Each structure stands twice: as C-alpha cells, then as structure tokens.
Amino acid sequence: MSNSQFHHTQTAHCESGVISNLLGHYGLQISEPMAFGIGAGIFFGHLPFVKVNGVPGTTYRIWPGAIFQRVCKRLGVKMESEKFSTPEKGMLALDKVIEAGIPVGLQSSVYYLPYFPPSYRFHFNAHNLVVYGKKDGQYLVSDPVMDTVTEIDPESLAQARFAKGFPSPKGKMYYPVHVPQSASFERPIKEGIQQACHFMLKVPLPMFGVSGIRYLAKRVRNYAENPGDRKATLYLGNIIRMQEEIGTGGAGFRFLYAAFLQEAAVLLKKEELSKLAGELTKIGDLWRNFAFAAGRVCKSRSADNISYKELSEMLLQCAASEDAFFRKLSQVKW
C-alpha cells in the first residue's frame, strides 16, 4: 500500500488546519488564518435551548463544515465528499482512496481518538483530521491540532467516523479532485470579510452575532436565580471551554481572525486592515479577561449577584467593542 508523503503542520483549529494542510499538499499554499478568514469562520452564538449534557451551547465560530465549503468555492477548489450508510462501506472507500495516494479529510468524534489525552475526550463529533496512508494495519494520521503525525487502529477510526449523536459524521470523508496551482486571494478575502460582517451584525435573531453576546450577557446577569449557583458554574465553565480549549487560537478565535486581517493587510497593501487587526487583538484580550474572571467564579463554586453582574458587564463590553469593530470592518472600501 502506498503512503503519500504528507507535510504536517500543527495548527490551532482543526477545520482551517485541515484545509491549510490538504491544499498545501497540492501546492496551493494557504495559511491557517487565511483559510479561517476567507471561510468567514469568526462568529458568535449562544443557544440556551440546544443543550449538550444539560449545558447550553455557546460557539465562537461558524457551524462545522462552513469554512471548508466557502474556502473551496472562493478559491475554485473542487472537492469530492461522501457519507456512508455503514462503517464497512466507509472504511472500504477510505482504503481505496488512500491506496491511490490521496490524503483524505475525515470528520470524526474526539471521544474515540485514542491519541488525544483522556481529559479532552468528550463526545464532540465535528473534529477534522487527515488520513494519508496505511502501514502495518494502522492508519497514518495527520491531526492538525497535534504537534506531530500519529497513528490510529482501524477499529477506533471506524468508531470515531461513525459516532452517533449531533452532528453525526456518518463516516464523512472528503478530498480535493481539482486544486488550482495558484489563486488570487484578493476577491476571496474581500468576500470572506463581507460575509463575516454580515453574520456578526445582520442576522435577525437575538442569539447570533453581536446581539448574541448581549443575549448571553443578559442571561449571565441572572445566573444566580436561573439556573442557580451549582449549574451556573457548569454553564460558565462551558463558555470558557468553548472560548479557550484546543482549536480556538486563544480568545474564541478572535486572535486567529486578527492574524488573518494582518496577513490580508500585507497581501492587499491595505494599512487599514492592519489597524483593525490591532483593534481585534485588544478585543481578544477583553475576552480573555472575561474567561479569567469567569474561571474564578467557577473555582469558588458560587458567586454573589455582584460577580455575575460584573461578568455580564464584561460581556456587554465585548459586545460593544465587537459591534464597533465589525461596523468599521464592513465599511472598508475595496
């Protein structure tokens, strides 16, 4: 069985990392922040009604798969993407493709990936990794958030690919069939920025974008009554984890997006974007302060009304800054 040479680079976020690594394999060099920016990955959403293990969901990024789709569309990359009804079919198809020397992106559940530290292994089904070969019955894996390549046994991989729950990966695998040797980033950058601004400012629902941050702030203010101290610390803990755990680049993707703006500024020779990147860095620091304060509340396991109020104020400040930031970004002249 042939093993294609695959160049692995560790990245912060799995989806933008897989894009960067996969396209790089075909000679289209795109950095992780660039992929994240062109895919308009930055977002915010708080969904109190969508509970995972009894804790409301919070996200700092767009839904899984969206970054991928957008980057491919904007850069003219053609992808083949398949889902399968049974693990047998899914593994067979995978073997066929890697035998042809094609590295394959896979959607999988973190829970069944033995190479992750046990402390990170929750049922999270939207992780992305690349399988680039098979050796002595083991699959060769380039997981973008790991610092080196690793291996996985077929059984674990099948379990990870066919995990149940939401979103169920159904063995989803994808690989490029046509990658342009070079692409102009100018238009994709512009479209990516405009789309990100739209999602942050214009979605007419209170749970999303900048208004989503205000919505969360309002709920945090009342955490002492609803859901009460014990649960509130779990809720806060989840917000922190979504913001700071692997794959966020720090501060809920804000630094990652700022890195994108900086790269875009150089590429398009637009000093304006570089200034905005500096502003977003400061907003990222606001988020980190929030996480720090929330972490203290979690540690003491309870908080008086004042600290919930303080946390709420901090969130409102984040919201106000992001509001101003994305308005400026949306007014950049192209």
Add this chain to the structure above:
Amino acid sequence: MKKEEVPQDDDNLHEGTFKQIMYAVDNSGNYVQVQSAGWEPENIALGQAWEEVNEKVKAARASVDAGEISPVAYYMEKNLMDLPLLASYVGKFQWQIKRHMKPGVFKRLSPGMLQRYADAFKISVADLK
C-alpha cells in the same frame, strides 16, 4: 495577547503532555504561532466538567449497588452519554432506554438487546450484567 503572555499553566488534567497552538503578537506587533501548555481558567473549567462526570458516575454506581437502577444507567454515565445519545447508539427510543434502566426490566432483556448495549459501551455482556 503578547507572545510572552501566552499561558503555560501546565498543572492540568493532561499534565502538560499536550501543547496547543495559540496566536499571539510579537514585539513588532506581528502575529506568530506559539505553543501553550494550558491556561488556568480552561484547566478549571475542564477539571470541573470531569468532576461533574465523576460525581454522576459515582451516584449511578451507588444506585446500581442499592438495586434502584440497572447497570445501563451506570455505563451510560461512565461513557459520558446522555439519553438521546445512548438511544441512537442502540437504536431505541429514549423511553425504552429509561424502561431498561429499571432493574426488573433489565433482567428480562434478550441476549440480543444486551449485546447492543455492550457494543455501545464497548464492554462484554458479562461485564454489563
């Protein structure tokens, strides 16, 4: 966040064996990738999530030993699952799973059904009982 401010709090659950990438600015204000061993607030949040899991597992274990619920409930917690997730793994409705959590009903489950639970939990049927 400056490069020097990237947190290196490695007193976490994975003992600093796993380093993640963060984006931070260097002295001239340019973004660079920096490895981070972990950050205190995240460590607290992660530790707390596991504590919650362990408490639930312990409580379920106690109830099983007291004969109040069946091992299905214990293994569900142990595998970090909730009702909807377990239901989709064994291909049953949630109310059926709840029923199977009654010790009396559990005792009468068919070998096939037990096997499905054992598969979902990655254990043997003997362990399940």
